Amino acid sequence: MKTIGVLTSGGDAPGMNAAIRAVVRSGCENGFRVMGIRRGWNGLMYGDMYEMNLRSVSNIINRGGTILYSARSPEFKTEDGMKKAIEVCKEHNMEGVVVIGGDGSFRGARDLSLRGVPCVGIPGTIDNDIACCDYTIGYDTAMNTAMEMVDRLRDTTESHDRCSVVEVMGRRAGYIALNAGIACGATTILIPEVDFDFERDVIDRMKKTQKTGKRHFIIIVAEGVGGVAEMAKKIEAEMGVESRATVLGHVQRGGSPTVRDRVVASQMGYKAVELLKQGIGNRVVAMQKDEIVDFDIFEALNMKKSIDLDLYKMAHEISI
Numbered sequence: 668m669k670t671i672g673v674l675t676s677g678g679d680a681p682g683m684n685a686a687i688r689a690v691v692r693s694g695c696e697n698g699f700r701v702m703g704i705r706r707g708w709n710g711l712m713y714g715d716m717y718e719m720n721l722r723s724v725s726n727i728i729n730r731g732g733t734i735l736y737s738a739r740s741p742e743f744k745t746e747d748g749m750k751k752a753i754e755v756c757k758e759h760n761m762e763g764v765v766v767i768g769g770d771g772s773f774r775g776a777r778d779l780s781l782r783g784v785p786c787v788g789i790p791g792t793i794d795n796d797i798a799c800c801d802y803t804i805g806y807d808t809a810m811n812t813a814m815e816m817v818d819r820l821r822d823t824t825e826s827h828d829r830c831s832v833v834e835v836m837g838r839r840a841g842y843i844a845l846n847a848g849i850a851c852g853a854t855t856i857l858i859p860e861v862d863f864d865f866e867r868d869v870i871d872r873m874k875k876t877q878k879t880g881k882r883h884f885i886i887i888v889a890e891g892v893g894g895v896a897e898m899a900k901k902i903e904a905e906m907g908v909e910s911r912a913t914v915l916g917h918v919q920r921g922g923s924p925t926v927r928d929r930v931v932a933s934q935m936g937y938k939a940v941e942l943l944k945q946g947i948g949n950r951v952v953a954m955q956k957d958e959i960v961d962f963d964i965f966e967a968l969n970m971k972k973s974i975d976l977d978l979y980k981m982a983h984e985i986s987i
């Protein structure tokens with residue numbers, strides 16, 4: 668194997684640049700020609716790429732987003748799209764690709780691997796919803812960003828004896844909501860994995876804490892639950908407490924990555940190159956129990972991940 672490529676696909680996540688840096692530098696050190704593929708699978712299909720070197724990735728480890736850009740690509744899912752990508756790989760003598768992204772990106776990597784181009788996936792998503800992996804690149808930064816934003820909201824919420832209903836990211840997963848909620852001392856945390864009753868889990872809890880002297884409230888809601896504007900209206904109508912809805916949105920995707928995201932991303936990028944150096948593809952790099960491991964892509968995509976319900980129970984017991 669002489670030439671490998673690296674791309675980022677799907678939603679961006681802080682730490683992706685650190686992973687790119689590790690792939691490029693370890694690739695160069697091992698004698699590979701490394702091609703940076705712009706805008707995910709679209710770039711691979713249409714040859715939007717350039718040769719990277721040690722200096723191409725200088726001073727990016729601290730930057731959020733991805734210097735290779737990202738894009739979703741419905742066309743790549745088709746047989747014609749796959750053929751285009753394979754032709755580009757042949758044209759550039761590219762014998763392996765490192766794919767940084769989420770489940771959708773890994774499905775593309777699996778399909779390309781099955782057609783003779785070895786791919787290794789690196790989990791980059793702030794939602795931490797990759798089943799084979801305890802920890803994904805970007806998750807720690809997103810949690811810390813959410814915590815910081817809610818801490819700022821708390822200042823004005825407390826000053827006015829208000830209730831802030833805050834939506835954090837997580838369409839299908841409540842990991843950011845649960846951990847940010849614990850860190851911020853939220854009165855209630857609502858996540859997609861756990862059914863809730865609004866009267867019992869929001870209104871009754873607020874009433875209970877009012878009796879102990881609490882006058883301001885933080886409600887954390889995962890994006891997959893949604894409805895924060897309506898919740899704020901209902902709280903104000905039922906409780907007589909002035910309430911505001913805040914959607915943190917894409918601010919959680921940006922910003923300089925934390926130490927943990929930079930280190931884990933570097934470890935994963937290095938591991939991906941080690942696998943390709945051995946001619947091994949169709950794998951996903953993962954972190955389990957603080958160790959960097961790898962799985963067959965098929966196995967990884969078929970795994971299921973469940974949220975820590977004991978942590979959820981604890982969160983509500985200590986937030987009264």
